[in-house]
Amino acid sequence: MNKMNPAVLSKFRRCFKKNKERSKAADIDKRVEEVMRAAAAEEGIEFAETVPPPTDTLWLDEHGFVSALDNIFGHHKYTTHAHKLFQLLDSFSSGKVWWRQLVTRLVAVGARKTRTRAEAWTPVNEEGMKKLDHCKDVQFLMMSASDRSLTIYDATTLSHTPLYCITGLPNIPTCMAYCPSSPTRMTSELALGSERGDVTRVIFLQPKVQLLHTNTPDAINYYFWMELSSEPHTSHCSVVVWRRVHARTVRRVAFSRGGDILITCSHDNTASVRIRHVGGNMDDYVFKVLRGVTCFHMVSALQLVATGGVAGTVQLWQSCARSSFATLAAPSSPAILDVVVVAAQQIVIAFCNNCTVHIWDLYEECLLQSLKLRFPFLGVLGKKVEFGPYCIHPGPVRRDKEEEEESEPEMPAIMSRRGSSVYQGSTGGLMLQLEDKSDWDKGLENEPEYKRFNREELIVSCCDYVCTLRLRAGGGAILAAPADTLRARRPSAWDLPDYPNTSSTVSATNTPRQRTSLLPTPGLLSPSSAEFPVTDLDTLLANAGLQGILEKDFVLMQGLKNDLNRKLTEMEAHKHVMTNAVTAGAPYLALKTHDPCQIDPVDEMMDKYKRVMKLFPGSSVTATPTGSEKSTPRNSRSQRL
Structure with missing residues (x-):
């Protein structure tokens, strides 16, 4: 059955004969039925329509069945298998096998080998509840209050000491996000969302020295908000205010791409989610949801934004699109408080206000599991259930296991779920190419959100309790797809090369510009080389007869006036770049850009x-x-x- 690829089936179908025999008994039964229907119609009785007989009349006997397969494969290696297959299909020993029987058998075998993620999913269980009396993972802690104040504490010790207190803010801050400094960015930034829909950015100019100006190091420093725009505070921070980003209260604010992108959400139905470029070099992307958005999570490497709100559904968006492409729902789901995309596990997790966790598959968009968390305080008389601004948190880092994985030898390639690993075999059928696991994570490995939630456990918090959910090694482990499963995947940003619009022209100094080469796909290789890939570049060039192609004067040595092959390769690469850009929903990335002309310096x-x-x-x-x-x-x- 495994050899029945599309090319073999196409040739095999031509060998089936049309059935020209007519059964006299069937004709007699048909005539009797017509007479009975006519008699019943005269008395006002109508019978239900009979099931029409199958229109497929293609059949083969055992000798024709076996000889046809031998002729297709060109040898008698599978003669015994052909006899067994014929006997398996001809269960009543009629001496004939119909084409529809063979197709039905192939479909049944393929259905048994192909499983959905819901069928292969191992349920996730809660590992236990813990009450957090005290925890530390930061050096400074900032708290906002309804009296329009901000307080910064020193959290390096068990007793938190207040350092700064800023009062007199124009509006009540409802949410905050902090973007730390980096080797390429010396400043850090704090974003504040207010009840009036404004967003305030506080840029700290010397975060490694101190955030704000300090008058007395031994006591708390009190400042008014208006003082931050004057000396000596202007040498430590600057303030930028964006007015009326949303028409209602800002529910959540977050940074992405190292602080270049700022994302906010609100219950405003006209601007539920707004993605704004901090530098103002691009237009805002605005998503509209009927009842607004309470929470979101963005994975920039996948160009994916997941949102949740009071409607009880999770919507998946492309960060460069205006409409959602998927809606994830669960039966009788209440308002969603937090949502997280675990890209490493290919799942979406949402936490509802009834302490229920829903897990969906990211690509099949099916509900995998719904888990009710039994917190100890639920049902206690007089106990008020409170939720924080974030309810789903990444678990601890398992450093020992990560070091062991790095020291382990290279594992054999696993079967990828992407459809891009399919190529045409030597017999005309479709085959699935083994793909290295690192290729799946390429482009995601440097994504902060990917690393942040690529953990074995997730922590769900409510009041002063946390619940641990293990995603690996105990339940809900990543399952490799079956060998013949072709799993669809939506295009993402890392499908494109790093510089898709880089021109391949030669500069004035006769030095060719570096062009990012496209990732090798099995479709560009022959079936033999794709099945057994060779990674040695010298061996590949020697087998192709291009030993000196990397030398400087290769074209001149061959006696060619123009390097036509290079031009054809560039045209083909440019065509693939344009195709990838259009498929990923970003056709503007396929446009060529031209460098500006160099001008003389002006005094x-x-x-x-x-x-x-x-x-x-x-x-x-x-x-x-x-x-x-x-x-x-x-x-x-x-x-x-």
């Missing part, structure tokens, strides 16, 4: 000096004669004295 001071000198007449710039000093009133007065 701005000299031009300014010439413009000023033109305003004065020639006599006004000459020196004053010596005799004129005696005629001045001051000199004449001094002489009289």
